[in-house]
Amino acid sequence: MLTARTTGGKLMIQLVLTLLTIPFVLPLIAMVQGSLAGTGWNNYRTVLSVPQLPGFFKNSIIIAICTVALVYVVGLLAAFGFSKLRIPGKEFFFWLILAALTLPGVVMITPLFKTASTLNLLNTYPAVVLPLAALQIPFAVLIARNFVNGIPDEIIDAARIDGASTFQSFWHVVLPLMKPIGATVIVFTFISAWNEYLFPLLFLVDPSMQTLTQLPQFFVGQFSNDQTKVLASAVIVALPQIVAYLCLQRLFERGMSAGAIK
Structure with a gap:
């Protein structure tokens, strides 16, 4: 890891990092300030008093958790297979999966809606979870495969010599290293x-x-547009994401750096 040894170098790095964070921090500050404009904290009380809020929160939690679980299981298993298993044509299939990264979700709205309607999945959680997971799995496979490439083959070979199957080698040896x-x-x-x-709105x-x-x-309606309440709603929606990141911050940063260089 590169480090600055002089005071001037450290100050320069700090200055550059500060300048890089400004474009991201200023909108957040403006959002919080705007949410407290007018009636102040009463904006949040109004938002929290919306009768549908508990149901919306439950639906968001279910969709997010199911999507995360599906992407985690499929993505890490696929990354292990593409990296360590001898599968005929696996490079072709790997690049085929990566090609899905170029497809925005918007262009697939019509076929996805038709498929969900044909399978009677409209107004169900799978109608949203399955497309979301399908769009996230290619990226998960990409970064996880780079990480698994850095795990020595000798560790897996030792597990197989001890009698572990391929899945047992993944579950007991590789998966703990992939935290x-x-x-x-x-x-x-x-x-x-x-x-x-978009997907919840349509499906x-x-x-x-x-x-x-x-x-x-x-x-926001035909005769009203209370931006203070809209910004307060945005802050409330963003809080669970901030909590999730803070809980996994150390592992997240290690995974990002390792997945980029291995």
Whole structure:
């Protein structure tokens, strides 16, 4: 790891890092300040008093947790297979999966809606969870495979000599070593699923099935546009993501650095 040995070098690094964070911090400060404008904390009380809020929160939690679990299991298993198993044509399939990274979710709205309607999945959690997971798995496989490439083959060979099957080698040997990259996958997937606006809006027809991303719509209408309540809603929606990141911060940072260089 590169470090600055002189005071001038340390100050320069600190200055550069501060300048890089300004574009990201200023909008957050403006959002919090705007949410406290007007009636102050009463804006948050009004938002928290919305009757549908508990249901929206429950729906968001269910969708986010199910998406994270699916991406975590499938992504890490696929990364292990692409990295350590001898599978015919695995490089072709790996690049085929990576090609999915170029597809934005918007272009797949029509076929996804038709498929969900045909399978009678509209207004159900799988109608949102499955597309979200499918869009996140390629990225999870990409970063997790780079991490698994750095795990010595000798460790897996030793487990097989001791009588472990392929799955047992993954579960008892590889998976514990993948905690940092697993935390990275969890954070990225949780943020993406929690912030998803379009898929719940289209696939969850019943208003009671909507997620927290629909909360600001209660304060925007034909004859009203209370931006202070909208910003307060945005702050409330963002809090679980901040908590998730803080809980997994150390593993997340280790996973990001390891997945980038291994």
